[in-house]
Amino acid sequence: MAPTRTIKNKHSSKSSSSSSSNPKRSSKDGIKKPSSSHKPKAKIPSKEQKGKPNFGQDKKKKSRVYTEKELGIPELNMITPVGVTKPKGKKKGKIFVDDKESMSTILSLILAEKEGQIESKLLKARQMEEIREARKAEADKKEQDRKAKLDETKELMRKKRKKTTGSNNNKKDDEEEDKIVKDAVVAGTKAGKKTAKGNKKKSVSFAE
Amino acid sequence: MRALTDEEMKTVLDKLANYMSDLKSLIAPLDDGDRYVFRLNHSRVYYVKLSIANLATSISRDALLSLGTCLGKLTKTGKFRLHITALPILAQGARHKIWIKENGAQPFLYGSNVVKAHVGRWSEDCPEHQGCVVYSMADIPLGFGVTARSTTEARRLDPTGVVCFRQADCGEYLRDEDTLFAG
Structure with missing residues (x-):
């Protein structure tokens, strides 16, 4: 069991x-x-x-597998981020920064770099500002010139209009003058009569 | 948890220098002989007292959740991203400041950029695309960002124009509660 x-x-x-x-x-x-x-x-x-043939196995053992480096094949183009790439020829392992001196050196380096960057940024901004102001002033000046020209032309137009209206007035004056003259001519006889009446010296006597 | 390497330290300090003018005070020795150091754990950078960092070595990497002040995260491409948790440190030695009015505080804390209409005042001679710390009118730091325009340019801007692009604000403590300290 x-x-x-x-x-x-x-x-x-x-x-x-x-x-x-x-x-x-x-x-x-x-x-x-x-x-x-x-x-x-x-x-x-x-x-x-x-039973199994040994020839194949022996051959496989003999055939050497070459690496890419040994063959000298160019490496494929691969995308590697900038931060990931590690410099060649350096020792493996990390070098830690923990002591105060090395930290302060790094700090001063970075601070100087940043200050420089900020300064250059400010300088650039100021320069750009100056250029902008100059352009603005130029544009203002141009605008003013244009306005002045426009005003001038306006004035000219006004003057021309005045002249034309003035000439019309003259014509009227002339007409008035003409009228006066005519009146004077018409009234002239009367005036003459009046004058004859008044001037007794110039009496005309008909010979009998 | 480990100290930062040369490259990492450079990237971290470079980012901090965008916002702070007084970096040397960060590593200055304290009165009790202690000093602050930078430590890396799970790609997060912590600003912590050396004595506490030494104590923390007794805790395994996986078990250690956080220590000191978390400044930000080192990305896989080697860049450094500041977190809102770094705000108290940035506010101490801020290079450029923007104070926003009460009506602008809420939109900023909800994650929007700072528009000109909300600005109470700003520090002079601030260039374009420069890090700045955002304060309320009562001088309480609310967050930080990057200036969209230089001070002179911003003066000419219309009220709805963006003056500062938001990078982090205190609202993230609520919005990103799950991922801010872990994950």
Whole structure:
């Protein structure tokens, strides 16, 4: 009964089969594997070694696999971020900055760099501001000139208009003058009469 | 947790120098003989007292959540990104400042840029694209950003024009609560 219980485990069955002197037991249980695998234990590996051709294996061992560096093949173009690239020829491992001196040197370097950057930025901004102001002044001047020119032309136009209106007035004056003259001419006879009446010296007497 | 390397230290200090003029006070020795150092853990940079940093060496990397003041995060491309947690340190030695009116504080704390209409006053001679710390009119630091225009240019700007691009604000303590300290 004991071997039937242990059959479930392969190893135990092997050991049991090997240890048991009765081959019938295994056949009774209906398990052929342990008995078949057990017999040619030493033979199978030797057969495999002999059966398979050794030529291929030997060749594979002989063929050397070259690395890309050994062959001198140019490297493929790959995108590597700027921060990730590490300089060649340097020792592996990190150099830590923990002492005060090295930190202060780095600090002063960075501060100087930043100050320079800010100064240059400010200078640039000032220069740009100056240029802008100059441009603005120029534009203002141009605008003023344009306005002045416009005013001038306006004045000229006004003057011309005045002249033209003035000439019209003259014409009227002339007409008035003419009228006066005419009136004077018309009234002239009367005036003459009046004058004759008044001037007794210039009397005309008809000879009888 | 480890000290920063040469390159890392440069990038961190370079970023800090955008906002601060007085960097030397950061590493100046304290009265009790102690000093502040920079430490890196899980790609986060911490500004911490040396004595505390030494104590923290007894805690394993995975178990150590945070120590001192978290300044920001080193990205995988080697750049440094400042977090809002660095604001108290930036505010101490700010290079350029912008004070915003009460009506502008809320929009800023909700994550919008600073417009000219909200500016109460600003420091003179501030160039374009320069780091600045944003304060309320009661001198309480609210966040930090980058100037959109120089001071002279900003004077001519219309009221709705952006004066400062927001980088971080105190509202992030609530908005980014989950990712601010871990993850």
